[in-house]
Amino acid sequence: MSADRERGVTARELRRIAAVLARYPQGDAGSLVNALHDVQAEFRYLPEAALCEVADHLGLPRAQVYGVASFYQGFHLEPRGEHTCTVCMGTACHVRGAARLLETIERDAGVGAGGTTPDLKLTVEEVNCVGACAIGPLVIVDGEYHGHMTADRVSRLVAKLLGEGASR
């Protein structure tokens, strides 16, 4: 294992990456997307070292692996929180106060939209209309829709998410 790969990644993390890649035959370039999905399921994002390991294992250029990882919205190249809190900023939600909800979350979590708390508890995101306008303003927590949201309720939600113990 070269020194540049080990930078920013622990031996334990390298073992976790290797365990994921063991599911795929060496040189099986067609497994790229599945392998990236599995690595992300393990880490909640795609560490740089993992991209290198995936490239080497599947016999692909690192630039190609990085290109695929950065192309698909579902892949994340930065660490993600244990929980994700997403505010819909579509028009229908916006006119019902979505901006205030986002400000409240950002204030309570101490990170802006697109950011993750330093303790990796919570990632804050915004999204455009997800087709649930009737229940706006809408906040999505770990995939669960919370409609007719208020600043007070979202503040309590964030406090709960930040206060929960890590699941890993």
Ligand code: FES
């Ligand atoms: S604008 Fe928020 S769900 Fe449509």
